[in-house]
Amino acid sequence: MTRAVIYARFSSDIQRHASIEDQLRVCRARAEREGWTVIEEFTDHAISGTIIQRPAYQALMAAIVRRIFTEFLAGRSPRHIAQALNAEGIPSPGGAIWYDSSIRGRPGRNDGLLRNPLYAGRLVWNCRRNTKEPFTGGRVRKPNAETELVTHAVPDLAIIDPPLWQVAQNRLRREAAVDPTAAATPPTGAGFWQRRRPRHLLTGKVGAACVAAASPARGRTTWPASSSAAPPSPGSSPRRRSRCPGSRRTSPASTRPPSTT
Template identity: 35%
Template structure:
C-alpha cells in the first residue's frame, strides 16, 4: 500500500510539532505495512484555508496524478479546519479512489467529515472570539495594538520570562512636531493639498518615506484612517474598528469596517501629542468640509443640461487661460528617470516641481534642486573619454558577444554554400529537365532559403561591426557627444538635446556628504557619477 503523509502546524511556537506529527504517522504506516512514498508539510500556516498552503496544494496535485493510494495525517484538523474545504477535499479523494486515514480516527468516512469538520470550524470561531477578547483586554490595560504609527516609536521590552512585551510605544519628538504642524495648519484653514505641498517643500519624509499625499492626512472616513483621524494623538486608543472575513474563492482575509458603536476606546494620556480640544476641532472641520463637498456633489446630480454645459464651458475657459499663462510644454531634463541614490541603490523621486529626494527616510539625498543637479550631471557626462569607450568594447562580455556573431556568420556562410552547391548540382544533373513544375518548386525553395540566410548574414555583420568600432569612429562619435553637451549647458531644456543625451545614460548615481570645514550654508556637497550606455554614445548623431 503506497501512502503519503501530511503534517502542519500553525505558529512559530509549534516548530517541533510538524516533526512530531511526521514521526507518529511514520510509525503508524510501519505498523500497518504501508510504504511511505512522500511527505508533505506546511509549517507556520493556519488551517483556516487550503488556498494559501503550498504543501497541501502539492499533495492534491500528486494525489490526482495517482502516485499513492492512501493519505495519512495525525488528525483531520491538520488537513483543514474549514468545514467546506475538508468536505471538498474528501470528495476529490473519493472520486480518485484514494483513502484518507488519520492516526487518531483511522479511516475517514462521511460521518467523520460531518462531525469533525463542524467541531474544527467551531474551534476556529471560539479561538477567534478568545483572541479578540484578549486583545480588547490588552488595549484596556493601555497597550497600543497594530504596527507603526507616525509620531511614535515601538518600544521593545521583555518580561521576566524573556517574552516580548507587546504594544509599548514612546513619542518620537521629531515626528510629533510634524503632527502638531499638520493639525495646526488644518485648523487655520489650510487645504489638505497645500499642507502636503508645504511638507514636501521642506523635504519632510512621509510615513512611507516618500511624498505626502492627501490620503495620508485624511484617510478613509468609514475606517477612521489617516493622520488627522488618529485618536492616539489626543491620548485615546481606538480598537476593534475592523473585522476580517475570508473570501470563499481566494481564501484571502478581507478587512470590513465595524460600526462605531462596537469600537473600543481606551485612554493612554502618556502618549498624547495634541490637546484634545485641537483634535476635536479638527474632526469638526473635517466633517464640515466633507459635508460641503457632499452638498456640491448632490447639487451637481440634480443640475439640468444647461447648467452642466455652462459649468463645463467655464472650466474650459479657465483651462485655456492657464494654457496661455504657461504656454511652454513640459520638457524632461536629461536626468529624468535616471537619478539613483548611491547609498541605498534606489531611484530618486520627484518631491515637487524641480525638487528631488531619495525615498529612504533619513537619507542625505533630500531636497535636491534642479538648478543644482543639472550642471553636476553635465559635468558627469563630460567625464566620458575615448579610452573608456574602447575599454568597453574590449571587455570580456563584448568580446564574447563578437565571438557569438563570428560563430553565427561562419555557420550561415556554410549553410549558404551548401544550398548553392545543391542548387548547382540539381541544375547540372537534370539539365533541360529542370524546367518541370516539381523541380522548379524545389529550386524556388532553395533560392528563398538562400535569400533568408543572406539577410540574416547581413544582420550579423552589422551587429558585429557595431561591436568593434575603429578609434576614428569612436573619436568622431565622442566629438558629436561633447558638442551636444556644450549646447546643453546653454539650452538645458531643449528637447532636441535632452532626448538623445538621456538615451546615452543608464543612471546618474548621486552622493551627498557634509563638509564640516566649509562655511555655514555651503557644507553640503553633492557628487554625481554617470553610468553610460556606450553603444548609444557611439550611435549618437548618426
C-alpha cells in the first residue's frame, strides 16, 4: 500500500480560498486513480511559496523527519530511505533530491538530518570556526571542541523524542566505528570498510591458484592479494591488480593469427 499526503496552498489574498479546495479535489482524484491512501492533508492560506516558514509546510516536513527516524530505527539504511523518498517525489528541505549523506551526515560534524540535535529539542551554537590557511590564504572551517559548544534547550521545537534520537545516534556511532568525541574526519576505523557491500558478486571470493588468498575488496584497510609482495606500508598507493609469478602480459599484436601471405 502506497501512502500519500496532500499539500495545498495559495499565495495571496487576491486569490480565492476555493483554490485550496480545487487543489485538494484534484489531488484526491489522482490518489484514487493511482490507488494511493491519503493519510493527511496540509494547507497554507495566503502565504507565498518563497517563504519557507509556512505552518502547514513545516508540519509536512516534520512528518517527513519523523518518517525518516522511524524507518532508520526500524533497520532501514539511509540509502534506502533516500531512494524511497526520491521514488515518491518527496523533495528535500532545500527542494533537491535526497542523498545518503544528507540523511546520515558525517561523524563529528553534527550535520545530516539524523544528527541534527534540533529535532530532539536542543539548539547548538558555536559548532565551527573559520580559520585562514597560512599557505594559500583560503578560509577553512574547522569544528570546535565539544567543551566550546553552546547548547540551549528548546523543547517546543522538538520533533523526535530525545530517547529515540539518542537510539539513532548510538546506531550511527556503531556503523561509523568512530569515537563520538573524535575530530571531524572521515571514518578511519576498520568496521566501516569491513561492513560495506561488495561491488561485484564474486568480490573477495575468487583468486588465482598461485595466490594464497582470495582477492579482497579494495578499500581503506584492504589490499589485493599477492604471493610475492608484502603488504604495502601506510601512506603508500594501493596496488591496482595482482598477477601470478612468471605470468607474461601479451600484447594484442602477439595474439593475432599468423599472416598467410
